[in-house]
Structure formats: structure tokens, C-alpha cells
Amino acid sequence: MSERLYQDLARKLVDELASGQYPVGSRLPAERELALAYGVSRPTVREATIALEVRGLVEVRLGSGTYVVRLPDHEPATGFDVSAFELTEARFLFESEAAALAAAQITDEEIAEIEALVAEIARENQDPGGTDKADHAFHLAIGRATRNQAVYETIERLWYLRHNSPEAALLHEKARTANVKPVVDEHTAVLEALRQRDPAAARAAMRNHLSAVLESLLFATEERALKAARAEVQAKRSRYMRATG
Amino acid sequence: MSERLYQDLARKLVDELASGQYPVGSRLPAERELALAYGVSRPTVREATIALEVRGLVEVRLGSGTYVVRLPDHEPATGFDVSAFELTEARFLFESEAAALAAAQITDEEIAEIEALVAEIARENQDPGGTDKADHAFHLAIGRATRNQAVYETIERLWYLRHNSPEAALLHEKARTANVKPVVDEHTAVLEALRQRDPAAARAAMRNHLSAVLESLLFATEERALKAARAEVQAKRSRYMRATG
DNA sequence: TGCCTTTAACTGGCCTGACCAATAAGCTGA
DNA sequence: TCAGCTTATTGGTCAGGCCAGTTAAAGGCA
Numbered sequence: 121m122s123e124r125l126y127q128d129l130a131r132k133l134v135d136e137l138a139s140g141q142y143p144v145g146s147r148l149p150a151e152r153e154l155a156l157a158y159g160v161s162r163p164t165v166r167e168a169t170i171a172l173e174v175r176g177l178v179e180v181r182l183g184s185g186t187y188v189v190r191l192p193d194h195e196p197a198t199g200f201d202v203s204a205f206e207l208t209e210a211r212f213l214f215e216s217e218a219a220a221l222a223a224a225q226i227t228d229e230e231i232a233e234i235e236a237l238v239a240e241i242a243r244e245n246q247d248p249g250g251t252d253k254a255d256h257a258f259h260l261a262i263g264r265a266t267r268n269q270a271v272y273e274t275i276e277r278l279w280y281l282r283h284n285s286p287e288a289a290l291l292h293e294k295a296r297t298a299n300v301k302p303v304v305d306e307h308t309a310v311l312e313a314l315r316q317r318d319p320a321a322a323r324a325a326m327r328n329h330l331s332a333v334l335e336s337l338l339f340a341t342e343e344r345a346l347k348a349a350r351a352e353v354q355a356k357r358s359r360y361m362r363a364t365g
Numbered sequence: 366m367s368e369r370l371y372q373d374l375a376r377k378l379v380d381e382l383a384s385g386q387y388p389v390g391s392r393l394p395a396e397r398e399l400a401l402a403y404g405v406s407r408p409t410v411r412e413a414t415i416a417l418e419v420r421g422l423v424e425v426r427l428g429s430g431t432y433v434v435r436l437p438d439h440e441p442a443t444g445f446d447v448s449a450f451e452l453t454e455a456r457f458l459f460e461s462e463a464a465a466l467a468a469a470q471i472t473d474e475e476i477a478e479i480e481a482l483v484a485e486i487a488r489e490n491q492d493p494g495g496t497d498k499a500d501h502a503f504h505l506a507i508g509r510a511t512r513n514q515a516v517y518e519t520i521e522r523l524w525y526l527r528h529n530s531p532e533a534a535l536l537h538e539k540a541r542t543a544n545v546k547p548v549v550d551e552h553t554a555v556l557e558a559l560r561q562r563d564p565a566a567a568r569a570a571m572r573n574h575l576s577a578v579l580e581s582l583l584f585a586t587e588e589r590a591l592k593a594a595r596a597e598v599q600a601k602r603s604r605y606m607r608a609t610g
Numbered sequence: 611t612g613c614c615t616t617t618a619a620c621t622g623g624c625c626t627g628a629c630c631a632a633t634a635a636g637c638t639g640a
Numbered sequence: 641t642c643a644g645c646t647t648a649t650t651g652g653t654c655a656g657g658c659c660a661g662t663t664a665a666a667g668g669c670a
Contacts, residue, residue, distance in 0.1 A: 160624085
């Protein structure tokens, strides 16, 4: 109730779409009609329809009307509350297969690109305050080599979710700095398998890499829990000391 | 250029966010200032900011201002133009592994649920005009059994994309009606592997199922191309007849 | 002097009413 | 019957205004 009017109206419209009142392809009432029906002004109606348009639910055609593009059913969750472990596990499952698919049809140019990225990853790891852009590019390049847009976007999405989970990013950073050397070797192994055009080897190398990431992530989680427990013990101890002074 | 003004403005604002001009947490200029700066009216500015808000880029706080929530980098593609083949291939890669993971930890309750869904799928296939809701529920139930939110959401997302590609849905429908019987057997095989808690068998059964879907999809594609070619020949022939008639 | 309250200058939320441009349906005339 | 014109309808945008929530500066009190 305390929502802004246009949000309230947008929600109502989504509900009506979901109820099947307006099938795909049908036209919504004119803005002036909606304004009258819901007791709001036309600018408010426009704001609500724009919200629906951005979500890809409707299409607004000048001089014609606003039409239903798709129903809000099955709308995928935003997925901002996935744990780092789950994300990496999903990548472990998915990117291994993607690597195998990529190995079957990768071009020389793509291999050269990935080779350069592995070198860049080595450089990144040297730098203590370095980013993981090359690492990102590495995994995306493999996704691109699958020649499958759905695979590519899924890899991209999983990485994206990781970057939008503060906890995940923190743990990853922690885990990454812990073992610099192996990470490069793991990437090199993937590259070598791709160069051999060996799907099974590529799958194995990627599984090995991501299971290592998973392991170091679990290690970081443990370490963090231990640190938190120690801090708690310390706090209790000092409180006890003060009390018993 | 031919974009609507608010879309144009929204794009410009996104560009400025991407350029780092406004870091996360900072405040954008007031609506009245933006209107003046870009030579548009305030309602237009409001429409643009609402578009950004729906995309999760900014947060609008009444009486305070609009603040940057996240940068538009790494924004995942909307993915509305993925072909049916690519989607199914991605599912083939991903859901097989998900089934293996699920087999390792599925509960008796979940097995019973999936069992009921397989029966429901059989019923759906009897009905010529039936939906594929049970099929959908089947795959989601396996995703849930992985105890991994990221895996679940990815499966959900791939299915969702399928339903939003008109071409994909059509081909699927075509492919589905072509081979009713095998589909039930394939689902039953997956169920049996899950019941045995056998990851390798579950992976194999799911791979078998989705590769069958992939095959029938290719068949439908061929058939459609043939039909289109025939229609084209027919059209040319009749035109020739009229011309020479 | 320093803290707290008050107040006034913002900011977004929403409205009225209007004009323009693109569309599409209806009309008209051939 | 159909092409071309007319006109009602629809979204696109603007101007200007009032209200309500927020914030920080100004002022009062201790």
C-alpha cells in the first residue's frame, strides 16, 4: 500500500497478465482508459507501462497501443541470493561440459586468444591487488567456442551472479590469493586439452580446475568460520575478565 | 535517433554509469537538473530513471534522490534470440550433470514426487492438445533435488527461454507429438536411475532423453525446411503457369 | 560552547491539461 | 471493388504546479 502509485499499478497489470486476461499479442486498454479505470493520471500509467516494457512483458507502439509480448509466468528468479559454493558447484557441472563441447570445434584463432589469456592470468596473479578480468575472459572465451549462445549466456550469467554476491566475491578473492601457482597450471591444462581437440581431456581439466576452486572456497569458508569463532571466544573471554576483574 | 526520448535518455544514463562517472552509492543529479541538462521535460526524465530502476541499476528514494545501486557492466544478455537447438544442447550438457548430482542425495519424498510426474507426463502425451506442464515440473523437481539454487535457477531459466522463443516452442510442439511413446520411457529411465541413487546411470538416462529431444528437433527442422522449399517450388510453378498459361 | 529543535530549501511523487505525430479505421469517389 | 483521403484514436512530450518526504542549515536552549 505504501508503494508508489506507478509500482502499485505495474503490479496490478502484471497480475492481470498472469491471470490470462490479456493473452499474448492482445492490446491493453489505452493509457487514458487505464488512467480512468485505476483512478490515476496518465503519466502514472505511462510510468507503469514503461516498467512492464523494460521487463519485456509488453511492447508499446506509437499511435497503435501497448501489446502483450509474453506472460509473466515462469519469470526466472533474479537469483541474487545464491551462495558462492552453489555457484561454483554449478560452474563445475556446466563449464566442464562446455569445455568438452568447445574442444570439439575450437578454431586456431580462439586457441591463440585463450593462450594469451592464460598468460594474462599469470600476470594478474603476480599482482597482489590484481583483478580477475583475464580469468573471466578465459571462461567466456571457452563459452564462445561452443558456438552455442545459450551455453555462453549461462556461463556469463553464473559469473555475473558471483560478482553480485558480496559474500561470494569476498570468498573468491580470499581463495584466489591462497593458491596462486596451481591456478595457472590448471588453466594451462585446459588450454592444452583444447589445443589437442580432446573433449574428454578438456572436460577433465576443467573439472579439475573448478573442483580446486571449490576446495579452496571451502577452505576459505572454514577459515572464516574459525576466525569468527575465535573472535567470539575472545570477546567472551574479555567480558569475563572485565566482570571478574 | 528515432528512439523515443526517454529511451534515448536512459541509454545515455547507462553509458554514463558505465563510464564510471557515477560510482556505486553516489547520487545522480536531481530530476529537474537532468531535465535541464538534456533538454527534456521532467516526466521524460522520470520515465528514463524508472527504466533504470526496473533494471536494478539505481534506487529512487523519495525526497532524497536517485542513487546508483550497481554498474551496468557484466549485465547478462536478455537472451531472447537463442535458437531451439542451442537451448536443447545446453540443457543436454547441463541437466545431465544435474541429474547425476541429484541422484547422489535425492530423498524418498522427491522420488515419489517425480514418480507422480512421470505418470502425469504419460497422461499429457495421450491428450493431443495437452500441455507440457508435467514435463516442466519433472525437470524442475530434479533441479530442486540437487540442493543447489544456482543449478535450479539455471534449469528454470533455460526452460523459460525456450517458452519465450516462438520458434522454439513451435518446433518443440512439433517434435513432441512426433514420438509420444519413447518420451515416457526416457523419463522412466531417469526416474529408475534416481531411485537406484546411481549418478552415472542418471547422467546417462538424462543424456539419452535430451539427445532424443535434440534428434526429433533436428527432424522437425528438416521437415519444416522441406515444407518451405516445397511451398516455394509450388509458388514458382503456379507463377510460371500463369505467365505461360 | 555544544547539543537539540525548528525550519526552510531541496527532492521525488503525482496531477491537470494541452499539443504533436504516428497509426488505423472509416469514408469517399472513381 | 479498390485506391486515396479524412478523421478519430493512441502514444510521445511538454509546461507548470502542488504535495510529501528528506535533509541540513539556522536558531534556540542549556
